[in-house]
Amino acid sequence: MEPETRTYPMNWFIVLCLLLSCAEARSELVADQPRPATGRVEIIAYDLTYFGLPASSIVFETRSPCDSSKILIHAEARSSGLWSKLFRVDNRYQTRIDRRRLLPVEYSKQIDQKNVQHAWTITYHQDQQRAVIDSARVWSIPSDCHNFFSMLYRIRRFDFERGDSLVLNLDVETLLWRVTIRREAFEALSTPEGKFDAIKLACDFEPLNPDYKRPWKTDVLTNRIARADATGYIWISRDAPRVLLKIDYQFSVAALHARLRKIYRLK
Numbered sequence: 001m002e003p004e005t006r007t008y009p010m011n012w013f014i015v016l017c018l019l020l021s022c023a024e025a026r027s028e029l030v031a032d033q034p035r036p037a038t039g040r041v042e043i044i045a046y047d048l049t050y051f052g053l054p055a056s057s058i059v060f061e062t063r064s065p066c067d068s069s070k071i072l073i074h075a076e077a078r079s080s081g082l083w084s085k086l087f088r089v090d091n092r093y094q095t096r097i098d099r100r101r102l103l104p105v106e107y108s109k110q111i112d113q114k115n116v117q118h119a120w121t122i123t124y125h126q127d128q129q130r131a132v133i134d135s136a137r138v139w140s141i142p143s144d145c146h147n148f149f150s151m152l153y154r155i156r157r158f159d160f161e162r163g164d165s166l167v168l169n170l171d172v173e174t175l176l177w178r179v180t181i182r183r184e185a186f187e188a189l190s191t192p193e194g195k196f197d198a199i200k201l202a203c204d205f206e207p208l209n210p211d212y213k214r215p216w217k218t219d220v221l222t223n224r225i226a227r228a229d230a231t232g233y234i235w236i237s238r239d240a241p242r243v244l245l246k247i248d249y250q251f252s253v254a255a256l257h258a259r260l261r262k263i264y265r266l267k
Helices: 013-021 027-031 082-086 148-158
Strands: 041-051 054-067 068-079 088-098 104-112 118-127 130-133 137-140 165-172 176-189 194-207 232-236 244-251 253-267
Touching: 068 148, 088 148, 104 137, 137 244, 148 165, 148 232, 176 232, 194 244
Parallel strands: none
Antiparallel strands: 041 054, 041 253, 054 068, 068 088, 088 104, 104 118, 118 130, 130 137, 165 176, 176 194, 194 232, 232 244, 244 253
16 A cells, blocks of 8 residues: 655755764663674764764664675664753664665664654565565655665765765655765865774755655654755765764754764774
């Protein structure tokens, strides 16, 4: 059954930054999770400032077991301090990505926040160009369609040294987008983990179902609405594995900045 249609303009930078601004992911929780016997494991932490003030931190974990055809991305969003009093959040997200195609296969989330509580799994049938929530709701997706987390991973894996732009299709729970990521410059960037040769990127979003309105209330990560006056930039390291280093999101009344704080594990 196809949901009826309508949507809002959005930008994935505000999605990421607002997730960071309301979340504190504890690195020790991530470190306690089972590890693959062989393969790559990344654990990377970021700090966020909002209106020029320290706001929160988040830890992302990416696992790439050698004996698996899937890549696993895990993120945990948890409010803290003043944010806990204003808007409680304890949300978990997990995406499985096909190693060969770098496309999402399954996306699970457990949402427990002030205004929304739910747990469900979205399955992406890429060859049939459809997505399904718990076998109950079905909608069409464009070919080679990403979710938020797989898009971040794909950006990191794209060779911006040889090509100056990347175009992706994005699904955000029935809201569909065409995303253009452009290489703007090569820069030197200093971080708490040292100095990196970095690639500066900019993103543009084009709605594919502009008249669609999602018929359900969703979590703070998924439900952020971008502004027409917003500009977003991302910096990744030039050397593999092209670590996400920095995000700047500017709009008329405020600015959000995400910065690499610590690389706990990168091998």
